[in-house]
Amino acid sequence: MFTxxxxxxxxxxxxxxxxxxxxxxxxxxxxxxxxxxAQVPAATTHAAxxxxxxxxxxxxxxxxxxxxxxxxxxxxxPAPGELIVRLVRSHGVTRGVAPLVLGEASIDTGAxxxxxxxxxxxxxxxxxxxxxxxxxxxxxxxxxxxxxxLLLATNRHSQSGLMRARWTPSxxxxxxxxxxxxxxxxxxxxxxxxx
Numbered sequence: 001m002f003t004x005x006x007x008x009x010x011x012x013x014x015x016x017x018x019x020x021x022x023x024x025x026x027x028x029x030x031x032x033x034x035x036x037x038a039q040v041p042a043a044t045t046h047a048a049x050x051x052x053x054x055x056x057x058x059x060x061x062x063x064x065x066x067x068x069x070x071x072x073x074x075x076x077x078p079a080p081g082e083l084i085v086r087l088v089r090s091h092g093v094t095r096g097v098a099p100l101v102l103g104e105a106s107i108d109t110g111a112x113x114x115x116x117x118x119x120x121x122x123x124x125x126x127x128x129x130x131x132x133x134x135x136x137x138x139x140x141x142x143x144x145x146x147x148x149x150l151l152l153a154t155n156r157h158s159q160s161g162l163m164r165a166r167w168t169p170s171x172x173x174x175x176x177x178x179x180x181x182x183x184x185x186x187x188x189x190x191x192x193x194x195x
Contacts, residue, residue: 027060028194032147033068033078035086038121044136045087051140055162055180056147059187061194063147083115083150085143090120100127102142102167105149112153117146131169138172141180148182151190158183 036045053063066082068074078084100123107114119142128135141162148163149155157165161183171179182190 026191026195027062028191029062029064030056030083030147030151030194031064031066031079031081032083032085033066033074035068035084038087038089040087040121040139044139047136048140048143051137052143052147055141055144055182059182060191061151061187078115083117083147085117085119085147087119087121089122102127102138103146105146105155107149107153107155109154114150114153117143117150119143119146127167127169127172131172133169133172133175137175141167148186148190151194152186153193158186161186 034045034049040048049065053065056063066074101120102123103117103119105114106116106118119139121139124139124142125135127133128138131138145162152163157163161178162180163182163186164179
């Protein structure tokens, strides 16, 4: 499913609202380790990371990705401040039911910190199929959403934008740019927490 939709994403790109880019001159740098245990094809993973990166860059977050599937590319213990995204396949996916939980971020609410986000590649594929949407685009947005939780250090959701709790099939089909960007409030909070 991912492979046939790759060309659409690479050709279509991702729209970014100018207001989100100019909200503050301050930028933060984040290093994110990627573990692809779901065996999502490399071209698909690359295209999804481009989407996730563009989404976060628009909010003032510069992301450097480290592919930890290649031999000897990542130390055993992450460096302070490094975040981790893992692509996995879930067990017991219910067919034909929406919404699906596409991912989750592990947040220590007491310490207000988190480093691990999990994306369920098979659920992303299923939701894209149910929504008649682009699976690669949805994967990139799911990665950006879960990284948003890690950067915000909370599992709470926003009322609108990328960090809203529910993504419906009509939202995915509608593909409205404002639905897939961090709100100004979320972007400001990420920069405040990470500076």
